Amino acid sequence: MDIQGLSVEYRTGDVTARAVQDVSLELRKGETLGLVGESGSGKSTLGLALMGLIQPPGYITAGEITFDGVDLRRLGSDDLRNLRGTKIAMIFQDPMTSLNPVKKIGDHFIEYIQAHDAHASKQKARAIAETVLADLGIPASRVDDYPHQFSGGMRQRVMVGLALALNPSLIIADEPTTALDVIVEAQILKLLRDLKTKYSLSLLLITHNMGIVAEMADRVAVMYAGKIAEVAPTTEIFEDPKHPYTKALLDTIPNIQVEDKILNTIPGSPPSLTDPPPGCPFHPRCPYAFERCRAEVPESVVTGTDSEAACFLLEGVIARHSSK
Amino acid sequence: MGNLISPLVGKGHGRPLMLVGIGIALFITLMSIAAPFISPHDPTLIGFGPVDRAPSAQFPLGTDQYGRDLLSRTIWGGRFMLLVAVTAVLICMAVGLPIGLVSAYNGGNLDRTVALVMDSIYAFPSLVLAIIIISVFGVSIINESLAIAVVYIPTYFRVVRSQVLAIKEMPYVDAAKSVGASGPAILLKYILPNVISSIVVVGTVNFADSILTTAGLDFIGLGLPVTLPDWGIDLFYGRQLLPIGAWWTIFFSGLMILLAALGFSLISEGYAERMNPKLR
């Protein structure tokens, strides 16, 4: 998938919040791309936008989303609907509220399968549901149970199952484990890894947890205040972060081996999305900020074979690299 | 107190509704108060004008079957209803609020018992309850007000109680208790201000409902003494003229009842919307 210049706004009353601003990103086939950022960085909005799920008062105001050669923004609503689930699927954050409380689990699957294949019989759909659930470690007998009868971890597995039932090629997982405890989280992540290998999936993993990213992602994109701050392969992000925000973010992770007296934090708070400061969005909190940062918005610059970052400091870096 | 005034100013969703409601309510209240001065004729004079006459220049709203001028009757007609409504609401607040506050705050079996009784009354159709009270105690302004109040007190009680129960568990109440604040003080300082906005919403709905119930009682024949001008009574009598198509006998009075109820309902909805962001 190729995203070019995507912008999403939320308009309520007289204020407009620019949740995603001019984001360009590439999702490569078969890779896991981790999308990190704090709450309010726009990462969830980006995920929803890719599936065309932005509803008023939210609007996509600019950009192209090209998937398998098709510009998703130009698709009619029916075509888009057909795409969802069959080519791109989404897993949501809170398994407690992501399933319809009055529908049996099996019915979720059957309805879903029949929505995309009018000829599928109920029995056939049910069989698929049972197979998928078995794949996930849920006994077939539970197909007739209701969501509230499952634990959080099992519900998330159901969500994963639903996402995979029609064999999509891309899965967008929006904070899939945030609402789960660490043990269950480990199980779900392992599940995702296994399924990804088994079915050759591409995965967009949206999270605020750097630990998950380290474990799962091939490449990492860092978002801040609706913009992409840095994109790089995972090892590079952790070993040699270029953007000041990425550096600060990594600094905040407590190191279990070192006895820190004080936890590191990033001073200040994220900027308002309705009234952003001019220039680079991170400059009020950036220890390296200088005059230019306050006035201009930095464009993404290439910083390595497969990485880029949006910071004025890096223009010197390029000069350094290119001189090597 | 700021809570009461702040919804009136500032932009936002419920404001037009609320202002329209206030406008209507004000219009009707002023009209009723000023009735003796602005009414062109005596509304009780039988045979003042020709009988059953449609609206005309002389009698802009027509006359009823007793030859009474309907314009005057319409201007005068709201007084008793408003009086009953105000009395009922005041009684409700005076009774329902303290009972709700104290019962909910103290909790325990007493609270549960009171709540059970209140729920039982709450489940009862208001008009039926009003009917049996009026039929037994007779018709008068105070009786009507009491009947309506009895019907509505459970609503106040419930609303207040749910708020109190929620706030009671809040950490800042515990904090206050830990520095030695007494029960009544906590009630007054912490709980009451939060409860006030709910009371406004319930109070205005109560008012609207009271008007409709009073009109209903009039219509059944359990209303105020029949010689007095009253919108409900007009409908009670005007009904007899419907088969001949004399629409004016019921239309204006009915419209006024509707407007009165509507005005206060709008205030209630508008206010509620301002206070509750979820509805926007």
Added chain:
Amino acid sequence: MIMILLSIVFIIMRVLPGNPVLLRFEKNANPALIAAFTHQLGLDRPLYLQYFDYLWGLLHGDFGTSMAGSFEPVGPEILSRFPATLELTFYAFIVAVVVGVFLGAFGARKGGAPDEAVKVFGILIYAFPVFFLGMILQLVFGVWIHLLPVTGRLGAGIQPTGLSVGGVQYQTGIYTLDSLLSGNVTEFIDAVKHLILPATALGLVISGVFVRMTRANMMETMRSDFVTAARARGLKEKTVVYSYALRNAMLPIVTIMGLQFAILLSGAILTETEFSILGLGSYLVDRVNFRDYTAVQGAVVFLALLISSISLIVDILYAYLDPRVRL
């Protein structure tokens, strides 16, 4: 809770006024007559015995005896009047739910100006005195345009029929039902025609509550995660709105159905009076105006029992609709 209701009725009607017979006769205070009445009605017995009689009688279906002079039991009269009220409230309820839910859902989905209009409609229609609305409908559709009948349940000359079993006619008293059971199409059409105006008037007013609740619930539900998740699976918008959003939004509304029935009954009293329908509501009004207190008590008690039963049925219905409650 039923007990509390019944006790409240007893207190208001027996205990507080002292001797209801006195109230009945007021000015014509012929002591001998009063004494006779009082004795005949069992009102001179000690209060606790009266209370016991009252409850015991209810268990046996005895709703008291009329004070109107003939000392007839009130029960049979109530039962004969009840079906009309049941029929009216049933159809009015359907109108209220259909109008209310669809308008509410429509407003919630569309947003903007249509939504505001729906909201205002909900407030406006509920503020309408039901008998006023009834009068307007009668005027327009009955007097000015002679389209529908304005009073009663059946036209002159049409007899209510019932299901014939072995030569005996069984009637429920619900004309629309009976005529269907007996196959009498003329009666059915006539009964329906008579029901249109009153059921519409009552139903529309009550719909106000449903409109507002549905709208509010829908707006919240439409924003919930499982709705977005459903869309993410590519389900048709229609499915998402009805099977996911509306279905869940309706649940809280069912819980207040019992209450709505009480309001419906209040409205039915007024509607029956307006449209001259001989139902329980008009019976109550009638008896009150005649100061037949024991009959009034009987009717009110019946209504209280009715409401309690409906509440119970609603609770059971809710358990069926919401799987979370069942286990």
